Amino acid sequence: MADTKLSEEVLNHSVHSEIQARDFYKQIGDRVQNKKGRKRLVKLSQEEDGHRALLERRYKSLYGKDFVFDPNVKVGPRFDFVKTSLFSQSEALDVVSVGISAETEAITYYSEQLETVEDPEDQKMLKDLVKFENRHKKKLQSEYKRLTKKYYWA
Ligand SMILES: [Fe+2]
Numbered sequence: 001m002a003d004t005k006l007s008e009e010v011l012n013h014s015v016h017s018e019i020q021a022r023d024f025y026k027q028i029g030d031r032v033q034n035k036k037g038r039k040r041l042v043k044l045s046q047e048e049d050g051h052r053a054l055l056e057r058r059y060k061s062l063y064g065k066d067f068v069f070d071p072n073v074k075v076g077p078r079f080d081f082v083k084t085s086l087f088s089q090s091e092a093l094d095v096v097s098v099g100i101s102a103e104t105e106a107i108t109y110y111s112e113q114l115e116t117v118e119d120p121e122d123q124k125m126l127k128d129l130v131k132f133e134n135r136h137k138k139k140l141q142s143e144y145k146r147l148t149k150k151y152y153w154a
Pocket residue numbers: 018021047048051106133
């Protein structure tokens with residue numbers, strides 16, 4: 001089909017995963033004592049919210065309706081453990097690892113979708129998202145290294 005656009009299903013999945021990534025970083029950030037650590041997490045959360053907004057706008061423009069969040073859809077990082085974690089060094093490293101996996105999944109997902117669309121607007125959006133999530137992954141890998149050398153979240 002010429003000029004293939006992102007399907008409603010893919011956009012729906014993508015918005016859910018951005019919301020869950022946003023909430024993941026927000027919930028951790030809210031509980032990290034260290035100012036610098038907290039700031040980095042809040043920034044990640046804000047950026048994920050920007051991705052959510054971008055995808056929601058695309059959803060509305062292609063399908064003519066507002067995106068509806070379904071709490072039963074689980075596509076982003078699992079983070080129930082965050083609520084009870086005291087963030088020892090090993091727990092902090094686990095949390096960052098979950099973030100790295102979630103970013104890797106997002107990069108793979110958007111890259112795969114990029115192969116399926118022909119619409120230039122969708123192509124640009126997906127390329128940008130791959131770039132943004134790669135940046136997040138690198139930031140988290142740096143955070144992981146910092147936490148290995150010196151624990152400072154608590
Ligand atoms: Fe994102």
